[in-house]
Amino acid sequence: MNLLGSLAATLVLLFCGAAMADTSADTEVNYLLEFVEASGCVFHRNGSDHDSADAADHLRLKYRRGGKYVNNADQFIERLASESSWTGKAYTVTCDGVTRPSGEWLQEALDAYRQGAS
Structure with a gap:
């Protein structure tokens, strides 16, 4: 394979890898958004309370x-x-x-999702 062909093959692999990473990130984030929406929990943001559907929309x-x-x-x-x-x-x-930081709560949900997916 010549240099140009090798470069093209490398670019294709890089592009495919980036697309797969984006897909994985989007899949996990979408899972978290659905998790939030279905939780029925109350979210506190900037001094206001929001239901789970509003929190997911935000x-x-x-x-x-x-x-x-x-x-x-x-x-x-x-x-x-x-x-x-x-x-x-x-x-x-x-x-x-029980009130806790949302980041901690979401990280636990993500960890559980990943364990179930593997």
Whole structure:
């Protein structure tokens, strides 16, 4: 194979790898968004309470607008789903009377999803 053919093959492999990584990230983030929506928990954001459907919609909006800043679901949690990008205040979630940081809660859900998927 000549140099040009080798370069083309390398670019195809890189492109396919990047596309697969994006697909994996999108799959996991979409799982988390569905998890949030179905949770029935109360989300606390910037001093206001939101039901799970509103919280999922808000996180979907943040992912649509800020998805270019994340390469995987872990970064989605860390960079978009744990705190307000406007105020810097941490998001919290209350499920079954227990309030905790949303990032911690989402990371546990993602870890459980990954264990079930393997």
